[in-house]
Amino acid sequence: MTVHNIALGYQRDWWPILMSGFMRNALIGGTIVAVAAGLIGYFVVVRHSAFAAHALAHIGLPGATGAVLLGVPVVVGLGVFCVGGALVIGLLGKRATDREVVTGTVLSMATGLGLFFNSLATKSSSTMTNVLFGNVLAISHEQLVSFATLLALLALSVGIIYRPLLFSSVNTPVAEAKRVPVRVLSTTFMALLGLTVTMAVQAVGTLLLFALVVTPAATAIMLTPRPVIAMVTSTAISLVAVWLGLGAAAMLNLPPSFLIVTIACAIWSIVWVSNHRRVAVQASEKSADASLATDSSAMPTPATSGS
Amino acid sequence: MSRCEPASSPALAFTDVSAVRAGRLIWSHANFTVPAGGVVAVIGPNGAGKTTLLHMVLGLIPAASGCLEVFGRRPGQANDTIGYVPQDYAASGGEAIRAVDAVLLGLTGRRWAFSRSTAAQRRQVSQALAVVEASGLADLRLSTLSGGQRQRIAIAAALVAQPELLILDEPLASLDLRSQHDIVELLGRLHAELGVTILMVAHDLNPLLPVLDSAIYLLDGQPRYATLDDVVDAALLTQLYGTPIQVMHPPNGKPYMRSAL
Numbered sequence: 001m002t003v004h005n006i007a008l009g010y011q012r013d014w015w016p017i018l019m020s021g022f023m024r025n026a027l028i029g030g031t032i033v034a035v036a037a038g039l040i041g042y043f044v045v046v047r048h049s050a051f052a053a054h055a056l057a058h059i060g061l062p063g064a065t066g067a068v069l070l071g072v073p074v075v076v077g078l079g080v081f082c083v084g085g086a087l088v089i090g091l092l093g094k095r096a097t098d099r100e101v102v103t104g105t106v107l108s109m110a111t112g113l114g115l116f117f118n119s120l121a122t123k124s125s126s127t128m129t130n131v132l133f134g135n136v137l138a139i140s141h142e143q144l145v146s147f148a149t150l151l152a153l154l155a156l157s158v159g160i161i162y163r164p165l166l167f168s169s170v171n172t173p174v175a176e177a178k179r180v181p182v183r184v185l186s187t188t189f190m191a192l193l194g195l196t197v198t199m200a201v202q203a204v205g206t207l208l209l210f211a212l213v214v215t216p217a218a219t220a221i222m223l224t225p226r227p228v229i230a231m232v233t234s235t236a237i238s239l240v241a242v243w244l245g246l247g248a249a250a251m252l253n254l255p256p257s258f259l260i261v262t263i264a265c266a267i268w269s270i271v272w273v274s275n276h277r278r279v280a281v282q283a284s285e286k287s288a289d290a291s292l293a294t295d296s297s298a299m300p301t302p303a304t305s306g307s
Numbered sequence: 308m309s310r311c312e313p314a315s316s317p318a319l320a321f322t323d324v325s326a327v328r329a330g331r332l333i334w335s336h337a338n339f340t341v342p343a344g345g346v347v348a349v350i351g352p353n354g355a356g357k358t359t360l361l362h363m364v365l366g367l368i369p370a371a372s373g374c375l376e377v378f379g380r381r382p383g384q385a386n387d388t389i390g391y392v393p394q395d396y397a398a399s400g401g402e403a404i405r406a407v408d409a410v411l412l413g414l415t416g417r418r419w420a421f422s423r424s425t426a427a428q429r430r431q432v433s434q435a436l437a438v439v440e441a442s443g444l445a446d447l448r449l450s451t452l453s454g455g456q457r458q459r460i461a462i463a464a465a466l467v468a469q470p471e472l473l474i475l476d477e478p479l480a481s482l483d484l485r486s487q488h489d490i491v492e493l494l495g496r497l498h499a500e501l502g503v504t505i506l507m508v509a510h511d512l513n514p515l516l517p518v519l520d521s522a523i524y525l526l527d528g529q530p531r532y533a534t535l536d537d538v539v540d541a542a543l544l545t546q547l548y549g550t551p552i553q554v555m556h557p558p559n560g561k562p563y564m565r566s567a568l
Contacts, residue, residue, distance in 0.1 A: 046403045159421045167416030170404050173393035174464065177365045178417055179386055225405045225448045 038235025041217030061114030086194030134205030351525030390465030401449030413464035455486030
């Protein structure tokens with residue numbers, strides 16, 4: 001019965017749905033978010049800030065529910081909390097060991113606040129679901145304008161700070177010794193991450209954001225150690241996930257966030273398995289070589305003892 | 308206070324310098340000059356302020372009092388002419404970057420605005436890799452390299468900007484004997500061929516004795532500078548490390564030191 005329904009949806013409706021206004025907004029918005037995630041995701045992985053990225057997504061929750069309470073646009077609340085939370089984590093958590101605890105503490109406080117605000121305003125429970133799981137199909141024209149502006153700001157900033165940020169991410173003490181402003185770069189990076197999270201939350205939601213910002217970048221880094229190629233690959237993976245996810249959502253009438261995340265995680269799994277298999281094959285070849293070598297060296301011994 | 312004695316030639320000139328970290332006086336009354344072109348060890352027990360001294364030379368922390376000049380300039384202003392190899396280089400991570408990119412960042416890492424590296428820069432990088440005999444490692448991820456190989460890459464990244472002074476913090480720490488020997492040999496070659504001044508924090512002097520010519524030693528809260536012959540002295544080393552140390556003079560070999568416990 002269910003299978004029959006899905007098949008019907010696939011055959012008849014998906015192309016007109018994909019061409020409709022809300023789906024066009026979703027495709028454009030998803031594309032902008034994918035490009036932004038590709039730009040910043042590489043640095044999230046290199047700087048070991050995956051937990052911070054995950055936490056920032058949740059820190060947006062009280063921003064969104066609080067905005068509903070105050071009657072201001074949800075995106076404003078999201079932005080204030082995400083960027084504000086990013087700056088707090090950036091300023092308090094200078095060392096990675098401190099950062100984990102600071103991040104976790106800010107995260108739990110924010111989640112609690114989000115729940116509190118939600119209990120005050122009864123009509124915000126749909127906002128809560130939207131923030132938790134995203135609603136890429138509800139992206140408005142105004143949101144697209146704000147997305148495009150944020151992406152332009154992000155691309156410009158990353159373009160300017162690319163080399164010093166990479167230097168200070170890969171080798172902090174040497175960058176510091178070379179007078180690279182390591183602290184300023186770290187804070188700037190967190191603010192940019194906050195902006196990206198503000199956007200991405202609206203597309204895939206806080207609970208699933210990790211799969212769009214961190215997973216494609218981690219996949220790309222497994223595929224290539226070249227920074228620029230990794231950023232391009234990461235963006236490409238995000239784009240594939242968003243486009244195929246939206247297409248499949250139209251065909252199968254399933255939540256787009258679920259499909260986007262599933263595709264991103266599937267690509268990561270395939271690359272992870274093939275990477276580890278390659279390593280295993282290399283290791284077994286090496287040990288085969290080694291045993292061959294010992295065999296050949298052992299060969300003469302019985303021959304000489306025999307003669 | 309702001310007037311220092313005119314000094315153009317020495318690598319380091321300390322004039323009554325003291326160091327304070329977290330409100331605590333680490334050392335004081337540093338009064339010596341280190342001539343350019345030497346291979347100098349910084350020695351002393353744990354917590355004596357060896358790394359503090361390096362950081363002061365790099366301009367990362369200010370002198371609490373007195374005047375320090377690095378090649379006649381204030382610390383931090385001469386960093387174009389300094390290559391720095393920190394302790395535990397790329398100890399964590401390094402999976403996202405190739406050795407050649409890590410070295411390239413030593414040359415271009417301070418440049419704002421996105422730009423491609425030039426052919427001349429890439430040539431400099433491959434020269435630096437060749438000098439440390441790590442050309443074959445260029446395309447490998449840092450995370451796949453051994454400790455000794457990483458140390459070579461770290462030295463290449465410091466050399467690529469053609470420094471006059473090379474500062475290394477514990478360059479032999481956590482390396483096996485073979486790698487220690489190779490790195491010491493490399494440092495001796497860099498000094499002989501490139502004429503670079505080398506300043507390095509060290510715990511164990513023995514493996515470094517073939518290349519050292521002098522040392523800054525931190526004794527009783529005061530850094531002093533002396534030639535190697537004066538430093539490799541049983542009484543001084545015993546005082547310095549707070550444990551009896553003998554200096555052995557083999558009939559046809561270099562002197563070495565050992566614990567007399």
